[in-house]
């Protein structure tokens with residue numbers, strides 16, 4: 001019995017095919033090395049080679065315009081899942097010189113028109129609790145319990161609907177040493193809160209007393225601790241980790 005598709009080939013044919021296969025193999029390696037070199041010689045955009053930054057920005061457009069929905073709710077957990085000892089990560093903008101007694105939240109409505117809001121005024125609004133899996137880009141996550149005021153309720157209460165038509169919200173610590181920019185859609189998500197409690201108690205100093213952002217649709221880098229100022233803008237506000245090369249959107 002002979003296989004009909006079986007072909008008799010010469011030793012020369014086998015040799016030529018072998019040489020051809022190796023040539024392609026080495027060409028691909030050379031192309032990879034050349035491509036890598038090219039990429040690393042491109043000008044940088046916020047600490048990332050421009051072509052890679054373009055991919056991140058393209059992903060942001062895709063996610064914010066087609067995949068994001070206020071109906072996409074992050075998974076929440078029963079209270080007994082919440083860690084009693086919450087990890088502390090990052091203390092930029094949390095200097096000791098902070099005067100807690102004098103703190104007021106500043107909301108810039110327009111240049112020269114700033115609201116000053118006390119913690120008691122914020123606490124007087126309806127409270128929302130959330131227990132979710134807090135995720136840091138460093139690779140850890142922890143189920144934690146937070147309480148505060150929905151950002152969307154805050155916008156209604158302080159008549160910020162004109163401002164929240166703008167594309168971005170910027171937040172800074174009082175000393176301006178840590179700062180984030182967030183797309184307005186994500187900050188108006190029903191699980192985003194201006195947070196003043198952790199595990200049912202006032203926020204500890206190193207976790208952002210008196211007020212921090214909790215935004216479950218984003219990685220930890222965007223959950224700014226100790227909010228000093230909030231403002232609105234149609235261009236991207238500056239962002240601490242973006243400048244160091246991370247994704248601006250940082251969505252989950």
Ligand SMILES: Nc1nc2c(c(=O)[nH]1)N[C@H]1C(S)=C(S)[C@@H](COP(=O)(O)O)O[C@H]1N2
Nearest residue numbers: 087088089090091092093136178220223225
């Ligand atoms: N002011 C300020 N906020 C910050 C940071 C920081 O360094 N300074 N680090 C961020 C990062 S990277 C993470 S993961 C979370 C950590 O919050 P936690 O300390 O409550 O766990 O805070 C975010 N908010």
Ligand SMILES: [Mo]
Nearest residue numbers: 136137220221
């Ligand atoms: Mo983080």
